[in-house]
Amino acid sequence: MLSAILALTALAVVFGLLLGFAAVRFKVEADPVVDQIDAILPQTQCGQCGYPGCRPYAEAIASGEADINQCPPGGEAGVQALADLLGRDPKPINPEHGEIKPKMVAVIDEQLCIGCTLCIQACPVDAILGAAKHMHTVIEAECTGCELCVPPCPVDCIAMVPVKTEIATWKWPYPESLPEDQPTSLADLLTGGAAGRGA
Amino acid sequence: MTEYALILVSTVLVNNFVLVKFLGLCPFMGVSRKLETATGMALATTFVLTLSSVCSYLANEYLLAPLGLEYLRTITFILVIAVVVQFTEMVVHKTSPLLYQVLGIFLPLITTNCAVLGVALLNVQTQHGFIESGLYGFGAAVGFSLVLILFAAMRERIAVADVPVPFRGPSIALVTAGLMSVAFMGFSGLVKG
Numbered sequence: 001m002l003s004a005i006l007a008l009t010a011l012a013v014v015f016g017l018l019l020g021f022a023a024v025r026f027k028v029e030a031d032p033v034v035d036q037i038d039a040i041l042p043q044t045q046c047g048q049c050g051y052p053g054c055r056p057y058a059e060a061i062a063s064g065e066a067d068i069n070q071c072p073p074g075g076e077a078g079v080q081a082l083a084d085l086l087g088r089d090p091k092p093i094n095p096e097h098g099e100i101k102p103k104m105v106a107v108i109d110e111q112l113c114i115g116c117t118l119c120i121q122a123c124p125v126d127a128i129l130g131a132a133k134h135m136h137t138v139i140e141a142e143c144t145g146c147e148l149c150v151p152p153c154p155v156d157c158i159a160m161v162p163v164k165t166e167i168a169t170w171k172w173p174y175p176e177s178l179p180e181d182q183p184t185s186l187a188d189l190l191t192g193g194a195a196g197r198g199a
Numbered sequence: 200m201t202e203y204a205l206i207l208v209s210t211v212l213v214n215n216f217v218l219v220k221f222l223g224l225c226p227f228m229g230v231s232r233k234l235e236t237a238t239g240m241a242l243a244t245t246f247v248l249t250l251s252s253v254c255s256y257l258a259n260e261y262l263l264a265p266l267g268l269e270y271l272r273t274i275t276f277i278l279v280i281a282v283v284v285q286f287t288e289m290v291v292h293k294t295s296p297l298l299y300q301v302l303g304i305f306l307p308l309i310t311t312n313c314a315v316l317g318v319a320l321l322n323v324q325t326q327h328g329f330i331e332s333g334l335y336g337f338g339a340a341v342g343f344s345l346v347l348i349l350f351a352a353m354r355e356r357i358a359v360a361d362v363p364v365p366f367r368g369p370s371i372a373l374v375t376a377g378l379m380s381v382a383f384m385g386f387s388g389l390v391k392g
């Protein structure tokens with residue numbers, strides 16, 4: 001009895017050590033290029049590139065299967081960053097995959113929503129909250145603006161609204177593309193936006 | 200030498216694990232829908248089956264038998280098989296990413312292939328030695344691969360054939376498997392000749 005327990009324990013310990021050693025010795029780092037590409041992509045998971053999400057698109061770029069100009073949400077800046085990373089020439093976004101739009105969020109008109117849950121199923125990032133026959137709403141901070149929830153809605157109660165620039169959402173603009181109507185510094189933003197600067 | 204050849208022929212054709220002993224039927228039905236996946240599964244199983252057959256022989260001979268713990272065989276063999284599979288997966292992942300991609304999900308799935316445990320237990324039952332165990336495992340794996348790949352190729356053709364409605368899907372696959380089994384019974388004539 002005792003020897004049985006000891007033998008099995010010993011066997012388990014030996015195997016455990018062996019596997020532990022193997023886990024360290026044969027550790028595999030995931031392809032770092034894929035990770036770097038994935039970090040540049042905007043993570044909208046919108047599928048406009050033709051791949052089911054940003055990670056598969058990153059893998060396709062890394063394997064040379066896809067071009068770098070298939071990501072409209074990433075915009076020209078995204079293509080530029082990918083071109084720098086991969087040492088390729090930047091090129092304009094392929095219009096086949098959609099056009100560049102300002103960052104949007106989905107807003108559900110709660111008066112019209114019938115609680116069908118179709119948009120919840122479509123959302124790739126689980127940003128829509130609600131239950132069957134109950135009103136749904138969008139968690140704005142989670143929404144990536146991918147527009148995948150718009151077509152399934154049977155009552156067309158989802159609208160895409162450009163994100164308003166607020167202190168929480170303001171980002172440093174890229175140097176070459178200073179838009180006129182956007183506050184370019186935090187001070188502008190606090191004192192009433194770019195309108196004040198233009199005047 | 201003849202003995203070793205006999206073991207191989209016996210396990211591959213005459214006593215085929217899938218069609219005669221009816222072991223390892225779940226991967227046989229489960230991954231035989233496409234030839235490509237069937238080949239991956241066959242490769243992975245060949246590797247693991249041979250290795251685990253030898254390893255469980257060693258565990259039985261040098262751990263269980265000296266301590267008189269033969270009644271712990273099943274649980275020990277399961278442990279050995281699980282570890283061998285896990286270890287193989289890690290090594291393959293590290294050394295050959297291409298092979299890892301081909302084998303994919305099938306590698307861990309082999310843990311639950313009853314043919315693997317069956318070979319280990321039959322080794323003990325028939326009192327095989329070290330080399331015989333390895334050959335027995337390898338032969339069983341080759342037999343499994345042969346049948347799996349043949350069956351997958353057949354299913355690919357059946358998929359586009361005009362099968363009567365009541366037979367479509369798994370039914371025709373099982374009928375095919377049955378016919379294959381009958382065909383393999385013909386190999387038992389090999390021994391007498």
